[in-house]
Amino acid sequence: MRSFLTRVLPVAAALALLCGPAVTAAPAATADRTALSIPDKPGLYQRVLTRPDTRLLTLPGGAAAPGPALPALSVLYVFDRRAVQGKDWIEVGAAADAAQGWIAAAQAIDWRQTLTLAFTRTSNRDPALFFRDHDRLTHLLEAEDLVPQVDRLRAEVKTGRFPTDFPVIAKEPDTYIDPNEQFYLLPILAFEPVYLQSGHETMLLKVAAVTLQAGEQDLLGTDTAAKPTPKPARQPNAKPADKTAASRPAGYRAGVVFVIDSTTSMGPYIDRTRTAVRRIYDKLRGSTLGERLSFGLVAFRDNVEAAPGLEYVSRVAASLEDGRDPATFQSKVAGVKEATVSSKGFNEDAYAGIQDALERIDWSGFDARYIVLITDAGARDANDPLGRTGLSAERLRLLAQEKDQSGGGGKIAIAVLHLLTREGRQTHEGATRQYRELSRWGDAGDLYFPVEGGAVEAFGTQVDTLADALLRQLESAASGRLIEVPEGPKVDPVERKTALVGRAMQLAYLGRETGSRAPRLIEAWVTDRDLIDPTQKTLEVRVMLTKNQLSNLQETLEAILAAGERTHMNAKDFFDQLRGAAAALARDPDKVSQVQVKRLADVGLVGAWLDGLPYTSQIMNLTPERWLARSYAEQQEVLDVIDEKIRLYRKVHDETDRWINLAPAAPPGEAVTTLPLDSLP
Structure with a gap:
């Protein structure tokens, strides 16, 4: 009797598995053809996954094409299905417009929704x-x-x-x-x-x-x-059986970027943050860990057109590269001072600072990645005309956790130290909601840490606790131990939650190293x-989804948004406008009178994308009746969410490093990436 033993899934080497030379060696592609659509879903193509040892044939039941077998789980489009001599065959290709050969149907797995x-x-x-x-x-x-x-x-x-x-x-x-x-x-x-x-x-x-x-x-x-049988020697890329082996790869590095409010009244907190960083640098002086921890700092204020004396919305005061040298970091951040004039209203553009920390800081080479937001105010949200980003807390968090960072490393965790000062009490409730959403992270829940009363001393304790926790995590990782998560009623939540995140980042690092x-x-x-x-x-x-599909999805949402903006004063005309948009996206203006839009998802490919998924979209299932039942503010909220999705898709589309070609012969538009289900509209 054969024993079935634990088998580890091949996540670390899957790219090599999927991107083999087999498709390159296939017969010349047959151009000017289009893959078969999924029944009742025009525009969504049939795809299959290959089983191991699948070979591409020139004809159904014919000779195999030159070259090795296709890699297991190759993703191929379907162009034709035939029965020949009692066997079923499928014509396939790596791109939706070019068939390349035939495979036995028994060697294919239908993949309907590309989930x-x-x-x-x-x-x-x-x-x-x-x-x-x-x-x-x-x-x-x-x-x-x-x-x-x-x-x-x-x-x-x-x-x-x-x-x-x-x-x-x-x-x-x-x-x-x-x-x-x-x-x-x-x-x-x-x-x-x-x-x-x-x-x-x-x-x-x-x-x-x-x-x-x-x-x-x-x-x-x-x-x-x-x-x-006796166990053979461990392979060079294999992981040791225990979790404390000192032979684990060395070089684990941490990067921490403070995003700090530099508006009026923030001077003492800026000074205390500098003190906390200086204290950690002093601890690391002469230590082998000195080169493994680096700090950066981004200062933010608010809209300079509304208050010109603010000088800037956001600026990088010190990069992580600057932070490799304590003296350089301290000299760079010495010039960060509180503003001398007030912004318009109490809320500030914290999201602009977060966005700059994500996009203007080079995170490559850092395995643990943290942004620490320090502010006493709420943030200007996606629909705030004085905000620079046009993004919500959820979208920024997704960008941090989905943004592909070249040079190794993983997702970026956002922690928030929210100063609950008496002056800002009218913003506390809304800001708390924003920052809990912004800082959500897996089983840690959120990394939102309020400072009651906004006392500088209490804030300093929080900053020191956070910095010390990160230092202990770095020491554990450097010695080959997994980061421990402290438990118990007396454990500081800052220490426990950052340990949960640090442990996850360390496991991700080990996963990249072992393979x-x-x-x-x-x-x-x-x-x-x-x-x-x-x-x-x-x-x-x-x-x-492919790059072409993301573009189509974005184009559909842009058409819906444009129709909503044109008809916001007359909600009854909204679905009439959508009918024309749907016909235009179908590339057949003659069918305008035949197009029926009974819900938002009937525009473009959105409905085909969503139908049949383990997912329900309250927005895209809106009907004319439900739309008219909403107030103007509720209708605008729907359009704001759609606008946020468009901005997210643009950013994903432009991140070249995250797009993967599953077959060398596939055109650029067939490069793929994956997105969380909740990032769909």
Whole structure:
């Protein structure tokens, strides 16, 4: 009897797996053809994923094309389907306008919605388990003794030896892999919502993934042969079995950029921040850790047209490169002073400072990445005419966590030290909502830390606690230990939450350094929440889309926004305008009279994108009746959200490093990226 042992999914090497030379060696593409559309979804093409050892043929049942087999989970468009001599065949190509050859239908997996999964950060939860079949997973979720059963499964997985009929066939890697840094696919083949006895809802997901072949050494140091054998020597890129091995890769570096309000009354806090940084630099003087921690500083004020004496909206006072040398950093930030004139209103343009920290600071080479916002005011939001960014807290957070940073490293965490001064009490409630949303981060919840009363002494304690926590994390990582998350009622929330984030960033770093290899395909079932603690998300659903598709989505939203802005004084005309926009996007003006727009999603490809997804959009499902039932302010809120999505798509479109070509022969418009499901309109 063969033993099924823990197999680690190939996230670190998936790009090499997907981007092999096979498509390059295919026959010359047949131009001037278009891939088949999904039935009832014009504009969305049929795609398939390949199984291992799939070969491209010149004709159905004919000779194989020169070159090696296609990489497992290659993503191909479908141009034709035929039955020849009792077997089904599919004509495929790497691009939607060029067929390249035929593959056996049995070697293809239909991928209808191009949905894929990404692991959430693993700082404070157990790895996800992948089950052999749907029924075993559902029976487990319905079991009265769920907790002891799951505990037994996890214990047996750790042993590396279990029976042939063991329900678990794979597990999540122990180290986190950022999908924007190292592109990988866990395509969703089917999904089913399930309501748990706890009252939570979880999603059962059928996924495809590649694992190690039998007999190979997997990344946990276990062997997948049928009988026990001595473990071979660990491969150079393999991860040690324990979590404290000193042989882990060295070089973990942290970058911290303070984004500080420099308007009137902020002088004492600016000085105290400088003192905190100087204190850390003094601790690092002469230490080997000195080169592994760097600080930067961005100062922000507000709209200079409304108050010209403010001098600037936002400016980078010191970059992370400046912060590599304490003397350089201190000299750069010495000139940061509080403004001598007041801004218009109490809120300031904090989001402009965050945006500059994201886009004007070079984060490459830093593995732990933090932005620390310090302010006593609320932020100018997306619809504030005095705001520079036009972005909301949610969009800025998505940019921080989705922005591809070249040169290694991962997502950027945003922490907020909010000074609750008496002068700003009328803004506290709204600002708290903004900053909790801006600082949301996985299982840490949010990194929002209010300073009651805004006392400089209390603020200084918070800054010192934060800086000391980051220093301890750096020391742990440098010594090869996982960052510990302190627990208990007396633990400072600043220390605990930053440790959760730091541990997640360290695991991401280890995931980048260790890597994996793969060539076997499995199909398995998994839940998107932890089996025991359903409040913990283990997986997030993402949508894979091409650059062309993102452009189409953006174009559709721009047409909806333009119609809304033209008719904001007469809401009844809005859907009449949308009918013309829908016909124009269909590239057939003669059909204007035939187009029906019964909801916003009927414009362009949005409806086709959303229908059938495990996702409901209250905005795009708006009907004329629901639109007219909204007040003017509520209608404007809908248009503001659409405007934010457009801005987000523009930024993603322009980030060249995050786009991946799955086949060398594919044109630039077929490059792909993945976005979280909640970034759809």
